[in-house]
Amino acid sequence: MCGIVGVAARSPANQAIYDSLLLLQHRGQDAAGIATSHDQFFNMYKAHGLVRDVFRTRNMRALPGTSGLGQVRYPTAGSSDSVDEAQPFYVNAPFGITFVHNGNLTNWRELREELFRIDRRHINTNSDSEVLLNVFAHELQLASSGVSLDENAVFNAVSAVHRRTKGAYAVIAQIASFGMVAFRDPYGIRPLCLGSLATDNGVEWMVASESVALTGCGYTFVRDIAPGEALLIDLDGNVSSRQCAENPIFTPCVFEYVYFARPDSLMDGVSIYDARLNMGEYLADKVAKNLRLGEIDVVMPIPDSSRPSAMQLASRLGLNYREGFIKNRYVGRTFIMPGQAVRKKSVRQKLSAIDMEFRGKNVLLVDDSIVRGTTSQQIVEMAISAGANKVFFASAAPPVRFPNVYGIDMPTQAELIATGRDTNEVARAIGAAGLVYQDLEDLESSIRDLNPGITQFESSCFNGRYVTGDIDAAYLERLGSTRGNQAASISDDDA
Numbered sequence: 001m002c003g004i005v006g007v008a009a010r011s012p013a014n015q016a017i018y019d020s021l022l023l024l025q026h027r028g029q030d031a032a033g034i035a036t037s038h039d040q041f042f043n044m045y046k047a048h049g050l051v052r053d054v055f056r057t058r059n060m061r062a063l064p065g066t067s068g069l070g071q072v073r074y075p076t077a078g079s080s081d082s083v084d085e086a087q088p089f090y091v092n093a094p095f096g097i098t099f100v101h102n103g104n105l106t107n108w109r110e111l112r113e114e115l116f117r118i119d120r121r122h123i124n125t126n127s128d129s130e131v132l133l134n135v136f137a138h139e140l141q142l143a144s145s146g147v148s149l150d151e152n153a154v155f156n157a158v159s160a161v162h163r164r165t166k167g168a169y170a171v172i173a174q175i176a177s178f179g180m181v182a183f184r185d186p187y188g189i190r191p192l193c194l195g196s197l198a199t200d201n202g203v204e205w206m207v208a209s210e211s212v213a214l215t216g217c218g219y220t221f222v223r224d225i226a227p228g229e230a231l232l233i234d235l236d237g238n239v240s241s242r243q244c245a246e247n248p249i250f251t252p253c254v255f256e257y258v259y260f261a262r263p264d265s266l267m268d269g270v271s272i273y274d275a276r277l278n279m280g281e282y283l284a285d286k287v288a289k290n291l292r293l294g295e296i297d298v299v300m301p302i303p304d305s306s307r308p309s310a311m312q313l314a315s316r317l318g319l320n321y322r323e324g325f326i327k328n329r330y331v332g333r334t335f336i337m338p339g340q341a342v343r344k345k346s347v348r349q350k351l352s353a354i355d356m357e358f359r360g361k362n363v364l365l366v367d368d369s370i371v372r373g374t375t376s377q378q379i380v381e382m383a384i385s386a387g388a389n390k391v392f393f394a395s396a397a398p399p400v401r402f403p404n405v406y407g408i409d410m411p412t413q414a415e416l417i418a419t420g421r422d423t424n425e426v427a428r429a430i431g432a433a434g435l436v437y438q439d440l441e442d443l444e445s446s447i448r449d450l451n452p453g454i455t456q457f458e459s460s461c462f463n464g465r466y467v468t469g470d471i472d473a474a475y476l477e478r479l480g481s482t483r484g485n486q487a488a489s490i491s492d493d494d495a
């Protein structure tokens, strides 16, 4: 789940891009990059690491220009080792394009083959994003051949991208000496929004994965980009847009609301914070049905993402709410780290228990989700060694039982703790005295209650339904044997 940003400003853009990437850091911790546009040149710098480690003053100085793009990466194709797969990407023809992508294409292997055989384009990495850029570049070449590059050609190229590609993509691209284009796949699986800032020199624009990047940099949130829509910001700052998909069907990723997005973001008309409070409300009702409330002394969140849900659950049930785990603020998010060994080690480095909150008590721990069980297994253990009498567990999301193919790196069923286990068996596997999972219907209602316009969700990791229609057992098997093995080898190396 990468974070992407594009800035079309009236003064140097590098600092605003850097600042917004810091605000999107929770979406990708593996690599960061910025490409700015100055005169007819692009300047680019990308490397492994967190934003604050990647960019030194000298790198920032080498990024002049009033517009540019940035990305923080969480790999879902290729590997985290290759800096060539960090973003932005660049192609020199047609015109010169820099490009950032959040999401994951599901037909990128076929497209790569097609690009080479028919379109005569070579892809030099295993990144699906490089494939997506080359499809866009090829289609832009076709759409502008024999005519001058204009808005029509750009929008026609995006329409062709929608026809050829499958999967999830939120994209921002810069076309040299022409402008910035941003678009979202026809299902709007990954988020993208627009903000503006009035300055003495005119209006500046920012496009970003989450509204927190806009507001944190002083921009005002304008609107979400619609599924299938493309937006063009020309060199004078004029914005135009067009629906480029034939049949857009809004189907946002439910996991953005559960875990990925920051609580202070507004996404597709929904406050993430409010959605998580609602998740706590619904979960509370299920907890009340499944556990004996009189047995619970205290409710605790697992920092950070579960806090709003845990707090709301406790308040609805009239139970005490305490913080029993303290988070080391210098350790990043565990779930998006590459490799199981490093994820496992990080939970211990990241969270420690305050013994006095546990001693002799029956605690209900609340997390936003249980995926591989890395966090919950260790946290229950820590609670018990801190002196807890009984440890119950509640998850604000349903059991994760299916691989994700749209930008969350969980390629195999085998890695998911709920695979082949019912709720009681998962409870035993994580060492909990009782476990309550949210129902999918309630999870979706938590979000839909705040925006009834969302009629369906991309909830494949919970229900195995893949909205793009191209995912079958053979696809998942191939994904597991390629990416799953790769993930396993990362964990071995890191162990």
Ligand SMILES: O=P(O)(O)OC[C@H]1O[C@H](OP(=O)(O)OP(=O)(O)O)[C@H](O)[C@@H]1O
Residues within 6 Å of the ligand: 259, 302, 303, 304, 305, 306, 332, 333, 334, 335, 336, 367, 368, 369, 370, 371, 372, 373, 374, 375, 376
């Ligand atoms: O079952 P698992 O495979 O452990 O995955 C689920 C856990 O991972 C995430 O936390 P993370 O540490 O990534 O981030 P957070 O600080 O935002 O909660 C999520 O919030 C759960 O706690």
Ligand SMILES: NC(=O)CC[C@H](N)C(=O)O
Residues within 6 Å of the ligand: 001, 002, 073, 074, 075, 076, 077, 078, 085, 101, 102, 103, 104, 105, 127, 128, 129, 407, 408
């Ligand atoms: N999580 C993402 O959005 C990843 C983007 C792209 N698929 C990559 O692997 O770099």
Ligand SMILES: [Mg+2]
Residues within 6 Å of the ligand: 302, 303, 304, 305, 306, 367, 368, 375
């Ligand atoms: Mg967590």
